[in-house]
Amino acid sequence: MKTRASASSNGSRTRNLFPILSRKMRGHPLVYLDNGATTQKPSSVxxxxxxxxxxxxxxxxxxxxxxxxxxxxxxxxxxxxxxxxxxxxxxxxxxxxxxxxxxxxxxxxxxxxxxxxxxxxxxxxxxxxxxxxxxxxxxxxxxxxxxxxxxxxxxxxxxxxxxxxxxxxxxxxxxxxxxxxxxxxxxxxxxxxxxxxxxxxxxxxxxxxxxxxxxxxxxxxxxxxxxxxxxxxxxxxxxxxxxxxxxxxxxxxxxxxxxxxxxxxxxxxxxxxxxxxxxxxxxxxxxxxxxxxxxxxxxxxYPLEDIFSHEKKIMAHAMNGLSSLGNITIYGPSSPEQRAGVLAFNVKHVHAHDLSSLLNEDGVAIRAGHHCAMPLMTALNIPASARASFAVYTEKSDIDALVEGVRKAQTIFK
Ligand SMILES: Cc1ncc(COP(=O)(O)O)c(C=O)c1O
The missing domain is CATH 3.40.640.10 (Type I PLP-dependent aspartate aminotransferase-like (Major domain))
Known part of the structure; x- marks a missing residue:
């Protein structure tokens, strides 16, 4: 790829480079937030x-x-x-x-x-x-x-x-x-x-x-x-x-x-x-x-500096959105500035696996579990967490779908 793109300004153009992202998931647009596990592949690859x-x-x-x-x-x-x-x-x-x-x-x-x-x-x-x-x-x-x-x-x-x-x-x-x-x-x-x-x-x-x-x-x-x-x-x-x-x-x-x-x-x-x-x-x-x-x-x-700042904006949007719901524990540094693209959290009264299943109904893919870091789970005193992780194609609308899904889960598991 010869031309330089910008991760922050070309959200949907970037998405179009990834064929799988046009797929519907359970009747919804696919919201893929499991990039820490693996990223999707662009047509060029x-x-x-x-x-x-x-x-x-x-x-x-x-x-x-x-x-x-x-x-x-x-x-x-x-x-x-x-x-x-x-x-x-x-x-x-x-x-x-x-x-x-x-x-x-x-x-x-x-x-x-x-x-x-x-x-x-x-x-x-x-x-x-x-x-x-x-x-x-x-x-x-x-x-x-x-x-x-x-x-x-x-x-x-x-x-x-x-x-x-x-x-x-x-x-x-x-x-x-x-x-x-x-x-x-x-x-x-x-x-x-x-x-x-x-x-x-x-x-x-x-x-x-x-x-x-x-x-x-x-x-x-x-x-x-x-x-x-x-x-x-x-x-x-x-x-x-x-x-x-x-x-x-x-x-x-x-x-x-x-x-x-x-x-x-x-x-x-x-x-x-x-x-x-x-x-x-x-x-x-x-x-x-x-x-x-x-x-x-x-x-x-994509200059990596651009990807980093794009993901930081997405991170800030996600941390704000989730925190505004209340009863959410976010793990890791409290400032989006000190983080890179990975957001683990738990919702009070909702097991991470249940949350992930419910989100899946709305086409939102996140990870739930110990993330192959069991000693850290012990240190955090939790058995598991939910994790949303971002990529160059993640848009604020993906985060809005995540936050809405978490809000729905909170009403179900009150
Ligand atoms: C920080 C970190 N290290 C190592 C690995 C292992 O990578 P792989 O499964 O591709 O060997 C992962 C995968 O999730 C990871 O997140």
Missing amino acids: LSAMDSFYKKSYANVHRGIHTLSEEATVAYEHAHENVADFIGASSLREIVFTRGTTDSFNMLSRMLTQTFSRGDEIIVSQAEHHSNLVPWQQLAQQKGLKLSFIPYDSRTGELHWEKLEKMISKKTKVVSLTHVSNVLGFISPLKKISKLVHDHNALLSVDAAQSVARLPINVKKMGVDFLSFSGHKMYGPTASGVLYGREDLFSSLEPAYYGGDMVREVTLNKSTWNDLPWKFEPGTPPIVEGIGLGAAVDFLRA
Whole structure:
């Protein structure tokens, strides 16, 4: 997509780029507010994948026939596109994965040999399970200490200042979310990066909820590893990225083994391919990678600053609308300025699942549950919450439909 669009001024034009949004849901216009779980796909992404299958499809890095060469060029170009999008030095720092979860599993395996018994990994109480369980398992296997930055009920964020007291010579990795998938807060990564690096530790960041909402530059942010999913940034499922600083990637061992990631193999020994291919064994998600590249092109057409400010306006509208109903608890920072696109809430006397079912009757799709963040639910002392999450195509009228649906639920469950 060549022309620049504006997320704030072109609401319905933006919607028209997403075929599914013209669908009726139970006789109502579809109001899709489950973008934190996955975003819908623009025509440009769908047609890039369709056209690749129809015109250029073959396996990559293997054939010397024209189709394989074309596929290889397109697949490598998608890596370069992603590298440029997040401010990485080159494609050598971009490993395609199946998504954020896959990236964290891969990273924790790649780092295994760098840990010694007693070393520490710090995460937070607000992490998605995918940035918790792999570290938990690694800590158990290697005798590591896993520590947690606690939730701060005064601010609706994390107790950031506690990190300063927690971090020590033993800390090897700090792995934190950039935007919380429940609380919507934005982590102060620049400050954290300085602290982490002052202690010779590494900073890994979960950008699953931020990559399609905020401008990201890994170098300026001082991030060592960054994980995200294609399907939450208007791209296809089974696509994702693990960014890693080239000097680190060069020194780390692969997480998985097989074809394509090797340079030379004898019966007893193997040597590894160049970066990033040493971390991409077997046939990779080729078409998904092409789709991810197209999603990057789509996002480039909207300056990320515009998307961020658009979603902030939507957030303010939603927070005001829901609060005006009364008997609503909103989780996370109280100011829309400190949040990015994710709004978890509960309605007094209405279970989040019941609310979601009722809203569904009116064509409004939200998420209800623990959001794969059970330890955070424990800290908030709730079993579940409702969550509305926004995207480039979300309009104020979508929020009005949400608020009206919640109001209706309140009258039913009084
Ligand atoms: C903050 C965060 N991290 C990680 C994930 C996991 O992403 P995926 O399921 O695409 O691997 C999610 C998904 O909801 C998320 O919101």
